[in-house]
Amino acid sequence: MRDCVKFYIDGRWVEPVGTGKFEVIDPATERVAGQLRMGAAEDVNRAVTAARRAFDTYSRTTREQRVELLQRVAAQFEARKADLQAAVTAEMGCPNWLAEQAQVPLPATHINVAIELLKTYAFDHLSGITMVSKKPIGVCALITPWNWPISLAITKIIPALAVGCTMVWKPSEFAPFSAQILAEIMEAAKVPPGVFNMIFGDGPTVGAALSSHPEVDAVSITGSTRAGVEVARNAAATVKRVHQELGGKSPNVILEDADLEKAVASGVRYMFLNSGQTCSVPSRMIVPRSKLEQVVAIAKATAETLQVGPPDSGAFVGPLVNASQWNRVQQLIQKGIDEGATLVVGGVGKPAGLAQGYYVKPTIFSDVTNDMTIAREEIFGPVLAIEPYDSVDEAVRIANDTPYGLAAYVHAGTLEKAREVGSRIRAGQVCLNGDLDLLDPHSPFGGCKMSGNGREWGAFGFEAFLEETAYVGYQPASAAS
Template identity: 40%
Template sequence: MSQIQLLPAVEKFLSQPGRLFIGGTWQDAAGGRRFAVENPASESSVAEVAEGDERDVDAAVAAARAAFTGPWAQHSPAQRGLLLFRLAELLDQHREELAQLITLENGKPIANARGEAASAANIIRYFAGWPTKIEGSTHPVSPASGAPMLNYTVREPVGVCALIVPWNFPLTMCVWKLGPVLATGCVAVLKPAEQTPLVAIRLVQLIEAAGFPAGVVNLVTGLGAHTGAPLAGHADVDKIAFTGSTQVGRLIAQAATGNMKKVSLELGGKSPNIILPDADIVRAAKGAADGIFYNQGQVCTAGSRLYVHASVLDQVLEELQRHAAAHVLGPGLDPANSMGPLVSARQLGSVRGYLQRGQEEGAELICGGDRPAHLERGHFIQPSVFLDRAERACVAREEIFGPVLTVMSWTEVDELVLRANDSPYGLAAGLWTRDLRSAHRVAAQLKAGSVWINCWNVVDPASPFGGYKQSGWGREMSKNVIDAYTETKSVFVDLA
């Protein structure tokens, strides 16, 4: 099957240079610089966008502050909800357009990009219901004076929020953060990853079309050092929300100490996936394969450590090889392909380095391990499986962010849990079993923010998402995230 034809709207969008959006105005970067956006499947440039710097960050933060204290503050909760519902409808109407942009700049198969675009509308629709439900409370206080007192609390928006999002789910990560920002009455400066700015630009165009006041959402595209860093440390930013690597998360947290801004971090993972001997092995092996090969393994929750009971190890390895071999690698715009490229040459180099080091450190390569021979261009890598009996190789310990699975065997449950938890990360974990008692017992002992039983990577806007340990601070989604974007004010009234 040949590649799908780009929509005329997408071709028109790509023909126009991407610009910054500050204070309701589309504009070039202050320094006049631009950078190219690459299609990772062809290694060719598909568009150029503005390369912002500290001056643009300052202007965007000032515009956000003006909107927060001005027109946006006059919008009632019901009006905010109506605007979010309108945005969700626009996302639905432009779903195919958004999906094509995602695949062009990220590389993922078009079917996965369409799913991401559909999910984005649902997430915004979920948060559209929140503005009228952010409530305070009254408290039966007992002051020492004995005077009658009324005490109540109100929830107020934090203020100017810096949103720094990654490239692996370039639309989803934007709406995960913009949803609660807009629902609570905050304002935003959005900084997308330099690898995937296009769908963020189109999203902000739809936000403008939905009727949000100028300055409520501002967009600054550019490189991390020149835009992300000054945004994280900006003295007039009240909160920063970041999704990305744990290494960069540490830098974000340090930068936030200048004015003690609120911080939420969704960081890396090395998630354990466990197959108990009584599991449906065919189903579990497929779930394990999908858990690591989906999105080319470029998922923070990727099930990259697979613990298989020794009694079913050979059967699971055979199934994993079958699933890896079934993947068809190629450009994501061809619907026949089930696995696209990695996002960049740098990411490809990193994954290939892990594949080489894993073998040097004693892990047994079961399948994959290199670039596919039939693809001369593009940042493609074969889905790969290691068996590491000693569990000491780097591929069993470090986050790879590629389609690389490391399998280990086990025999005793208590030892298994210790091994599964022996990681600086704690983002996700999973297990496969037919025994309900075993499922709950093991799940209770796993140190992870999400635990999936007989499934993997199930995420819903009504359920909190985040990690233990070095996988992050705070939670995305659900009612939990509303706390991250609001301040609680306690008010005492003397009734004497």
């Protein structure tokens, strides 16, 4: 049993004001794995007050001081890698191999990228007679989900620290174990009191209090579109910046001349990675109708090689995070059947031999049309929809016919063709002829439409926590000419 019963506020572990309790269930066994205390509005106020008090000093630290701080964080993160891997497995049933190869190494990469960027990042530039200076925006509320709990937190916390902001972080109540370790890392790295604060709680209580707090200057949330809308609504009265990285229903357009085996197989593997619980996965495979039969055969064969099982079994697919998510995915699979899609593999119910745990059969539907529920809604589980098209123009239309715009994927026989079709798709990130290893931590990550606004990763992550001040007349007009 793991207990997360204290909050980290103003450089100390403190007793919460809130009295609510929450049991964390191990998704692989359905047994209680730990408990945490849930915060109240007064906990939010304590944390925000500490962050506001610390901002005046921390915002004026030098670049060199912040580089040294991030280097200390990186060292402490490295020292706690094994603990983080065990935590993310316990709280979300993540396969051991995925924790070791992705859930923990990816955030470590983002920390190191931020350190190198900070050393040379241009906070000031002259424009005529005006000096434009990028300043830390202030006290930031950071709200993160459970599906990539370490990575999604680090891509907010580290850029905010890098540019001189202070923060209050609310991790998901479903992923508190890794969050507590991250707070311990910040403590061990000697982040100044009040600069980093962490409180547990749910969205309606702690999330709402954070996003509406008048002393919070910016909110950065990664989560569902529903949660993003609520944060924006709560933040509106105080006219603060709201950065949202939300849901997705990403198209994977495979063209006639693509390497079909590679494109389909990689698309299936990526869709089922992390049990399909990733907002940017290619959940709609859009393929030439003339090759639909071949595509379905490859997709089915690939899916049947992907074992489902407990974290320590070597399985590719683990459980979903909780019972609520499992029930929702089951309902959507049944909806696909009811609406007439062809079930290729998988279906409702648990995989054979896995009676305990929130396991889902990796499921593929074919003959999906874009008006079906499984083509419209973000399922957030291992469910792939294959949609046929008759022309490239129709493929692009299908790809863009979605309220979301987070990511997209294009596979073609040549990079030039992939670029051409990719340029026509509305998404924040378009991956061209890529496999599972296509990842650039320097690239901007974020979406358009109902997938949110703003960008994270690399230098773009810094800019989410900066605002410009123009010093007009900084340089005499004669010198500027």
